[in-house]
Amino acid sequence: MRWRWSRFVLPGYLMACCAILPVHGWLNDSPLVETGGKRRIVLVLDGVPYETIVKMRGEGLFRRFRAPARMISTFPSLTNPAMIEILGMPDSPGYEDHYFDRTRNRLVGGLQDRIRGGKFIQGTFRQTFDYHASALKGSFAYLAAPVGAISVAQWDLASFRQAFRRSNAPFFVGYLGATDSLTHLGGEPAIKDFLSTLDQTLDELMDEAERHGGRLEIEIFSDHGNRYDEYRGVKLNAALEKAGFVVEKSLRHPRGVVLPRYGLVGASELFTAPENKVRVAEVSAATEGVDFAAYPVNGNVIEIVSRRGRARLSREGDHYGYEDLGGDPLGLNDVVGRLKARGAIDANGYADRDDWWKETRSHRYIDAPRRLFGGFHSHVANRADLLVSYEDGYLLGSPFMGFMARMVATHGNLLPGETEGFAMSTRQTFGEAVRGYELTQLLELNQRNRADLLINGVGHCEAGVLLAKSLAGVE
Ligand SMILES: [Zn+2]
Numbered sequence: 001m002r003w004r005w006s007r008f009v010l011p012g013y014l015m016a017c018c019a020i021l022p023v024h025g026w027l028n029d030s031p032l033v034e035t036g037g038k039r040r041i042v043l044v045l046d047g048v049p050y051e052t053i054v055k056m057r058g059e060g061l062f063r064r065f066r067a068p069a070r071m072i073s074t075f076p077s078l079t080n081p082a083m084i085e086i087l088g089m090p091d092s093p094g095y096e097d098h099y100f101d102r103t104r105n106r107l108v109g110g111l112q113d114r115i116r117g118g119k120f121i122q123g124t125f126r127q128t129f130d131y132h133a134s135a136l137k138g139s140f141a142y143l144a145a146p147v148g149a150i151s152v153a154q155w156d157l158a159s160f161r162q163a164f165r166r167s168n169a170p171f172f173v174g175y176l177g178a179t180d181s182l183t184h185l186g187g188e189p190a191i192k193d194f195l196s197t198l199d200q201t202l203d204e205l206m207d208e209a210e211r212h213g214g215r216l217e218i219e220i221f222s223d224h225g226n227r228y229d230e231y232r233g234v235k236l237n238a239a240l241e242k243a244g245f246v247v248e249k250s251l252r253h254p255r256g257v258v259l260p261r262y263g264l265v266g267a268s269e270l271f272t273a274p275e276n277k278v279r280v281a282e283v284s285a286a287t288e289g290v291d292f293a294a295y296p297v298n299g300n301v302i303e304i305v306s307r308r309g310r311a312r313l314s315r316e317g318d319h320y321g322y323e324d325l326g327g328d329p330l331g332l333n334d335v336v337g338r339l340k341a342r343g344a345i346d347a348n349g350y351a352d353r354d355d356w357w358k359e360t361r362s363h364r365y366i367d368a369p370r371r372l373f374g375g376f377h378s379h380v381a382n383r384a385d386l387l388v389s390y391e392d393g394y395l396l397g398s399p400f401m402g403f404m405a406r407m408v409a410t411h412g413n414l415l416p417g418e419t420e421g422f423a424m425s426t427r428q429t430f431g432e433a434v435r436g437y438e439l440t441q442l443l444e445l446n447q448r449n450r451a452d453l454l455i456n457g458v459g460h461c462e463a464g465v466l467l468a469k470s471l472a473g474v475e
Contacts, residue, residue, distance in 0.1 A: 039209060040217045040427075041164065042173045042443050043202075044129075046079060047180030047411060048195070048222040050422040052188055061199045062424065064206065065218075069430035071421035071439070072361075073224035074379060075371040076267035076387065077411045079180070080125075081379035082223035082421075085436035088446050089125045091381040098262035098398075100271045102382050105250045107260055131163040131174035146186035153178035153194050161201055173445070183226040184264075187408035206426075219425035219443055223436075226409040227266075227392060227417030234289040234396040236268065236388065243283040245276070264397035264405075266412030269384035280386055281305040289394030291413060292329055295386045296376045304329050304372075313369050319350035320369035330368055335359045361433050365414055372414075389413040 050070045056062060074081040080092040093099060097120060098109045126132050133156045156178040164172055183191045202218055209216035237247050237259065246253040251271065257280060258271040272280055281293040285305040292306035304311040309327010313320065322332045335356075339345050344355040353370050360367050375387050390396065395410050411418035423430045423439060430442060440446055 037214050038170065038217070039214060040171050040219070041205070042445065043160070043218065043220045044175040045179045045220055045222045046175070046177045047183050047224060047226045048191060048422065049183070049225040049227070049417070050420040052191060052195070053422040053424065056192060056195055061196060064203070064426050065424045066426065066429045068422045068424035070433040071221050071223070071423045072366050072433055072435050073419045073421055074436060075375040075389070075414050076265070076269070077224040077413065077419045078265065078267070079223050081374070082436055083125050084379040085374070086223065086439050086445070087125050087128065088437065088440040089128070091379055092124065093381050095269050095380050095384070096260065096262045098260055099382055100258045100260050102271070107249050107258065126175065128173070129175040130167060130169060130172045131160045133159060133177055146182070146190050149178065149182040149185045150190060150194070153182045154197065157194070157198060157201060161205070164205065179222070180226070183409050184407050185405055188228050217425070217427040219427070221423035221439060222421030224411045225416070225418050225420040226411050228409045229393045231264070231393060231395045231407050231410060232289060233402065234287060234390055234394050236284060236287055236290070236396055239283055239287040240280065243279070245280065245283070261396065261398045264395045264401050264407045264410055266390045266395055266410050266418045268388045268396050270386040270388060272385050274385070277385055284386070284388045289390050291389045291391045291415070293386055293388045294372055299377065302372055302376065313372055315369065315373055316348065316350055318353045319346070320353065320356055320373070321349040321351070322369060323349070330365050331363070332365070332368065335363065357435065364416070366416060366419060367435065368414065392417060
């Protein structure tokens with residue numbers, strides 16, 4: 001049974017709300033703060049994939065921007081770790097907003113927290129943006145999909161535009177979260193529609209600055225990719241239980257495994273007792289839709305288990321080594337061969353992170369050693385005992401979400417489609433590909449004075465207005 005009524009909640013709400021909006025309000029906009037001079041916007045578009053930006057550039061959009069680079073996300077390719085790396089901020093509590101708290105030995109941060117907004121924004125990296133939509137607003141995206149997602153994205157863009165026009169900050173950092181839900185639920189046609197409105201909006205802001213004798217530079221990037229596909233669910237719970245493990249919400253049973261399920265994504269984080277790790281990895285790796293399972297042996301060694309075989313990653317500071325234990329599961333033997341041939345591997349078998357980067361930028365597993373160590377030892381406070389990466393076309397997540405919405409794109413795994421966001425700018429090029437932590441410096445994200453944070457500065461009807469305008473071709 002589906003919740004048919006839910007399809008009418010958001011459109012009904014928007015219609016009711018817009019019906020009471022005075023007509024003259026439709027074409028009004030907030031006044032532009034006269035600042036003149038040079039200004040710069042950095043705008044984060046959550047979850048917009050590189051391949052879509054490339055297509056749109058090919059169609060003549062984003063013409064004022066220089067060539068886009070692939071933005072290589074963290075592993076798992078999820079917003080929390082990716083944004084923590086890019087912003088250079090202290091660890092996020094969990095990989096996602098619903099996570100396993102090791103100290104309290106329980107799952108925390110559910111949908112209620114998100115709707116209440118408190119913990120979702122306050123005290124997190126989200127609070128550092130000059131513009132971030134309210135948490136409640138984001139939650140509407142999953143109602144009446146994809147109509148809800150389209151409305152929420154337009155609403156988010158209108159609010160961002162107003163927040164910027166009201167601000168006098170020379171450097172303004174905004175974050176649009178609705179682009180991720182729009183891509184998940186509406187796929188490429190929906191996100192392309194939205195991006196052409198965005199392109200127009202950014203053009204207008206740049207024109208406006210010039211008319212006032214100033215100059216506006218804009219830099220936009222996304223935190224991870226999103227791969228378009230028909231998705232199937234991974235039956236990891238069933239596989240673990242069949243193998244004698246107990247999937248639970250707190251670790252109590254000797255063979256207990258905690259598997260937080262939130263969103264619908266291409267990787268999972270597992271928590272279990274140390275003695276279970278090897279077997280849980282083997283059972284996971286043998287499950288349909290699993291690409292590989294990984295677990296740390298200590299701070300400097302990670303074991304990889306897949307149906308293709310096994311391997312071991314090791315590190316010494318910023319130097320990494322890959323040892324094929326049979327089957328070359330990450331397909332890195334050739335890379336190691338090339339690194340050896342050019343003398344980049346030392347006597348202990350390690351190569352520098354920049355050499356790995358150069359050799360794997362176009363590989364199926366981009367920058368795998370650094371990103372896998374990052375997945376276990378950086379960006380989040382409650383670190384997993386195992387990470388499981390799914391094959392393209394597979395996902396796992398919240399049963400409630402699966403019930404409410406059908407995903408036509410997702411992200412999370414170590415492969416290119418889910419990993420590759422983009423970065424482009426009107427004032428600089430980032431080369432062919434860029435790592436998250438390099439963006440911190442390139443965008444000077446660590447050197448700004450934060451303008452007054454504006455959360456949800458716009459009335460609810462703005463989305464309806466923009467939607468109506470875009471349908472009528474007014475704007
Ligand atoms: Zn997402």
